[in-house]
Amino acid sequence: MLGITGGIAIYKSASLLRELTFEHGADVQVIMTDSALKFMSPLIFETFSGKPVWTSMFSDKEMVGVRHVEISKWADAVLISPATANIIGKAANGIADDLLSTVISGAGTKTIFAAAMETGMYENPIMQQNIKRLKDAGFGFIDPESGPLASGESGVGRLAESRVIVHSLLTHLKSGRLRGKKILVSAGPTREWIDPVRFISNPSTGRMGFSLAEAASAEGADVIVISGPTEVASPVGAELIKVSTAEEMKNAIVEKFAESDALVMSAAVGDYTYPEAGSEKLKKNGSDLRLNLKRTDDILKAISGDKGDKVIVGFSVETENIIENSKLKLHEKSMDFIVVNNPKENGAAFGHDTNKVSIIDRKGSVEELELMSKGELSTLIIDKVSKLLSGS
Ligand SMILES: Cc1cc2nc3c(=O)[nH]c(=O)nc-3n(C[C@H](O)[C@H](O)[C@H](O)COP(=O)(O)O)c2cc1C
Numbered sequence: 001m002l003g004i005t006g007g008i009a010i011y012k013s014a015s016l017l018r019e020l021t022f023e024h025g026a027d028v029q030v031i032m033t034d035s036a037l038k039f040m041s042p043l044i045f046e047t048f049s050g051k052p053v054w055t056s057m058f059s060d061k062e063m064v065g066v067r068h069v070e071i072s073k074w075a076d077a078v079l080i081s082p083a084t085a086n087i088i089g090k091a092a093n094g095i096a097d098d099l100l101s102t103v104i105s106g107a108g109t110k111t112i113f114a115a116a117m118e119t120g121m122y123e124n125p126i127m128q129q130n131i132k133r134l135k136d137a138g139f140g141f142i143d144p145e146s147g148p149l150a151s152g153e154s155g156v157g158r159l160a161e162s163r164v165i166v167h168s169l170l171t172h173l174k175s176g177r178l179r180g181k182k183i184l185v186s187a188g189p190t191r192e193w194i195d196p197v198r199f200i201s202n203p204s205t206g207r208m209g210f211s212l213a214e215a216a217s218a219e220g221a222d223v224i225v226i227s228g229p230t231e232v233a234s235p236v237g238a239e240l241i242k243v244s245t246a247e248e249m250k251n252a253i254v255e256k257f258a259e260s261d262a263l264v265m266s267a268a269v270g271d272y273t274y275p276e277a278g279s280e281k282l283k284k285n286g287s288d289l290r291l292n293l294k295r296t297d298d299i300l301k302a303i304s305g306d307k308g309d310k311v312i313v314g315f316s317v318e319t320e321n322i323i324e325n326s327k328l329k330l331h332e333k334s335m336d337f338i339v340v341n342n343p344k345e346n347g348a349a350f351g352h353d354t355n356k357v358s359i360i361d362r363k364g365s366v367e368e369l370e371l372m373s374k375g376e377l378s379t380l381i382i383d384k385v386s387k388l389l390s391g392s
Contacts, residue, residue: 001075001107002028003100004045006035007082008150009116009159014040016081016162017048023353023375024166029054029071031100033087057099068099072106077140077173080104081114082159085121088113091139092130112140112172114165119155140172163214167236170218177386179220184260185213185238186253186267186299188228190246194274194291195282204268206230208315208355208374212264213238215378219386224260226252228267246270246296257303262311262385266339270296300333307334311388313381314338326360336388337361339381346371359384 002020004013020026030045031054042053057068072078080087080100087101091113096105104111113134121127122144135141142165147158160168187209191199206227213225217237226241226249234240241256243249246269257263272293282289300314314335316326322342330338340358356371359381369377 001071001078001103002030002045002049003078003080003083003087003104004030004032004036004040005080005082005084005087005100006033006039007084007116007159008039009082010036010039012159012162013081014044014048016165017045019162019166020169021048021050023373024170024379025373025376029074031055031071031103033098033100035084035086054099057102068102069106072103072110075103075107075110077169078104078107078111079114079165079169080111081142081165082116083113085117085124085127088115088127088130088134092133109138109140112142112169114142114160114168115144115157116159117144117157118149118151119153119157122157140168142168161233163233164236167214167218170214171220171237174219176220177390178216178382181221181261181389182259183213183216183221183223183385184253184256184263185209185216185223185225186227186249186263186265186269187213187225188230189268190228190249190270191244192246192270192273192293192296193277195277196279197281200270200272200274200293201229202268202270204228204230206232207353208378209264209266210235210238211374211378212266212381215375215382216264216385219382224256226256226267228269246273246299250297250299250302253299254303257306257310260310261389262313263303264313264381264385265300266315268317269299272296298333300335304334311336311385313385315341317341317343319344323358323360323366326358327364330360330362335362337384 020028028049030049045053090101091104096102142160145158145160146156148154149157188206189202189204191201193199213223213235217223223238225235225238241252243252249269273296274291275294312335316329318325326338326340338360345356354371355374355377357369359367
């Protein structure tokens with residue numbers, strides 16, 4: 001359930017809702033307060049949720065009987081974003097004088113507030129007491145960030161970024177199955193330099209790996225991400241180690257694997273490097289250029305001797321004999337399961353928000369999955385990792 005109140009950050013709620021439904025496959029009902037309705041029309045939220053937006057305790061045609069009780073019970077989580085000073089004050093003091101505050105009252109600690117307000121309102125000692133009261137009682141609370149505010153001033157009070165809100169929501173929802181576990185994730189491309197201004201690389205963006213890292217962190221794991229160069233925003237809830245070349249990636253993984261419970265190897269590591277790269281730019285001349293490329297070390301082979309009961313998940317990108325080639329890799333490199341991408345499929349592999357994969361396990365069974373968002377796929381993969389780690 002997404003509760004929307006009358007704060008200026010309300011315009012961000014539309015893209016947040018879209019992210020929840022589209023990216024994470026969430027089923028969302030929306031409630032808007034009277035003040036929220038002064039800022040925005042429900043139409044956009046109806047469109048993104050695919051459902052009517054609830055706006056009133058008494059006059060919505062479909063709000064019959066004790067629908068507010070049904071909504072409180074139906075929701076796995078109640079996210080209030082943006083959360084005004086007013087709704088925080090009401091919730092902290094048990095006030096239930098409109099539909100949203102009544103639903104919060106029924107939902108209790110399933111509720112998580114993403115606060116947004118002017119610095120003065122936020123720093124008000126009564127507000128701080130209200131926040132503390134909610135946190136102490138077990139409600140979720142996403143602290144606002146510092147930055148420019150609607151008043152033109154700068155200070156604490158800005159709504160947290162939506163990826164932070166989504167991650168907090170997921171963490172609030174999950175059971176913490178990976179608490180105490182250390183998960184290592186590799187992400188993104190690597191670069192093999194051929195001179196100081198050119199490199200060989202691939203189109204990996206790191207999105208799949210970052211999404212996996214966030215899914216593992218939402219389950220309570222300590223997550224380290226080793227990533228090649230990427231423009232994508234850093235994953236929330238994970239330590240990020242940045243590398244560039246395949247060799248740097250290998251060294252970082254070998255070092256961190258020793259202390260990890262699982263490795264999810266989603267990086268697209270270069271297979272070839274150019275050992276003769278010099279410090280000067282290669283000059284063009286009249287003839288063609290031939291580069292002698294050398295094989296890079298295979299990272300999974302380098303660590304397979306230390307596998308023990310650690311879980312290893314690999315990714316493969318194949319364009320022909322996809323399943324046979326992937327099965328071969330799975331066994332050669334001691335993986336527990338392999339996630340197979342076919343970049344020729346629409347919406348799959350590099351650069352998309354979605355992916356279409358097959359998952360092959362050590363027994364050889366092949367699970368062909370539908371096209372889904374990278375968020376949903378990450379949850380599914382991390383679920384398999386959790387089961388393997390717990391032996392279930
Ligand atoms: C233009 C404008 C922007 C506002 N922005 C905020 C805000 O960011 N945070 C906040 O707590 N209140 C803000 N308010 C005040 C709330 O709208 C007001 O306290 C209202 O009673 C909140 O009602 P609700 O919590 O039921 O939605 C703003 C008011 C106006 C007119």
